[in-house]
Amino acid sequence: MTRPVHRVAPATDAPIRQDSLRAHNLILTFQQIVGAQQTPVSRSELAATTGLTRPTISRIVDELLTAGLIVETEPARSGNSGRPRVGLGLARTGPAGLGLDIRADALSVCVVDLTGTVRHLDFAARPHHRPQPEQTLRDLAAMAGDAITAAAAEQLTVVGATLAVPGAVEAGVIRSAPALGWHDVDAGAALSRLIAADDLPVLVDKDASLAALGELYAAGPELRDFVCVTGEFDIGAGLVLGGTPLGAARGWAGELGHVMVDSAGPACVCGATGCLQCYAGLQQILAAVPGNEVSGQPYAVAIDALVSAGSPQIMTALDRAATALGVAISAVLNLVNVRTVLLGGNYSLLTSWLADGIQRELDHRVRTASWTAIEVRPAPLGPDAAVIGAALSAVDRVRRDPNPWLARRRQRAAAG
Numbered sequence: 308m309t310r311p312v313h314r315v316a317p318a319t320d321a322p323i324r325q326d327s328l329r330a331h332n333l334i335l336t337f338q339q340i341v342g343a344q345q346t347p348v349s350r351s352e353l354a355a356t357t358g359l360t361r362p363t364i365s366r367i368v369d370e371l372l373t374a375g376l377i378v379e380t381e382p383a384r385s386g387n388s389g390r391p392r393v394g395l396g397l398a399r400t401g402p403a404g405l406g407l408d409i410r411a412d413a414l415s416v417c418v419v420d421l422t423g424t425v426r427h428l429d430f431a432a433r434p435h436h437r438p439q440p441e442q443t444l445r446d447l448a449a450m451a452g453d454a455i456t457a458a459a460a461e462q463l464t465v466v467g468a469t470l471a472v473p474g475a476v477e478a479g480v481i482r483s484a485p486a487l488g489w490h491d492v493d494a495g496a497a498l499s500r501l502i503a504a505d506d507l508p509v510l511v512d513k514d515a516s517l518a519a520l521g522e523l524y525a526a527g528p529e530l531r532d533f534v535c536v537t538g539e540f541d542i543g544a545g546l547v548l549g550g551t552p553l554g555a556a557r558g559w560a561g562e563l564g565h566v567m568v569d570s571a572g573p574a575c576v577c578g579a580t581g582c583l584q585c586y587a588g589l590q591q592i593l594a595a596v597p598g599n600e601v602s603g604q605p606y607a608v609a610i611d612a613l614v615s616a617g618s619p620q621i622m623t624a625l626d627r628a629a630t631a632l633g634v635a636i637s638a639v640l641n642l643v644n645v646r647t648v649l650l651g652g653n654y655s656l657l658t659s660w661l662a663d664g665i666q667r668e669l670d671h672r673v674r675t676a677s678w679t680a681i682e683v684r685p686a687p688l689g690p691d692a693a694v695i696g697a698a699l700s701a702v703d704r705v706r707r708d709p710n711p712w713l714a715r716r717r718q719r720a721a722a723g
């Protein structure tokens with residue numbers, strides 16, 4: 308029997324070729340500028356942190372400046388000599404990422420630039436019905452086309468797109484999205500074809516993972532470990548450990564909605580019984596109010612209106628949802644050492660009515676809660692997190708490795 312061999316790097320004893328070395332050094336240098344975020348770095352700092360020579364740094368910086376990936380800024384600070392040094396930061400023109408989001412009650416698109424700044428955000432509310440894949444993808448592609456045009460007017464070139472979906476994804480194909488009633492929809496390929504842009508790659512990923520990525524950027528460097536629980540029709544959990552979203556870009560993680568909270572509970576759309584979603588899905592919360600008509604209204608808006616109207620049924624349903632969420636989230640926190648729970652997506656809008664009930668369960672059920680406080684709070688980006696995270700993941704491809712972008716520019720220049 309032959310056992311599988313797992314390699315972490317290509318098995319080769321060949322020396323690194325000169326062009327590979329140049330590409331590697333360019334990534335190394337660019338990563339220092341990306342990592343510096345809002346604080347521009349000087350050429351001499353780049354030489355010190357990368358270990359590359361000043362002439363090599365100068366050549367790479369010139370290449371990045373010419374390609375429009377970085378800009379020179381005002382002298383940011385003085386070195387030991389007291390001489391002002393020219394800072395280098397990421398450009399706000401050039402490559403950009405396109406985020407696309409299909410929810411049960413809305414479509415949205417977003418463009419972010421290389422610095423991670425949102426430059427365009429568009430949202431279209433949809434009536435609550437099972438959307439047809441073909442028409443939905445056509446509508447989304449039209450919104451994407453408008454976003455690409457708006458971006459071009461600001462000298463931004465969309466280099467890639469990521470679609471966030473409320474379901475399980477495998478290699479660009481939506482395998483199962485109960486919120487949409489979709490199965491085996493090749494959304495990535497369809498959108499690539501429908502969006503009027505040259506060879507625009509469209510990746511597809513789970514909304515909860517992308518929302519966690521968006522919230523990671525928004526939270527800033529002080530928050531590196533958290534779980535972001537998003538509530539729509541489906542309930543997802545995006546886990547971030549040490550500043551890295553877990554399971555992101557694999558599209559098959561964070562199905563918190565199908566964690567069991569009561570084995571004797573009602574039947575779930577997944578075929579099991581007593582799943583979290585049966586108690587805390589927004590549609591299930593709304594269903595607790597008899598005769599409630601919410602057509603055309605986003606779920607969270609409809610729930611908010613019922614709370615404002617003093618509906619006792621909605622308060623009972625929210626309390627039950629909070630308890631169930633607390634039970635399911637405590638299972639996550641007992642597995643990983645995370646102290647911060649962000650309520651994301653539409654849950655961010657309902658934090659006032661959910662947080663106390665969740666906190667009560669976490670304090671009771673998480674083993675470490677008696678000596679380390681657990682914080683439950685609304686996620687800053689809320690319902691926009693998934694589409695912003697999707698756009699960030701698209702532009703991250705250039706942030707991680709700008710060589711393909713540079714090669715494409717060289718090809719276009721050669722073609723005249």
Ligand SMILES: [Zn+2]
Nearest residue numbers: 565575577582
């Ligand atoms: Zn289920």
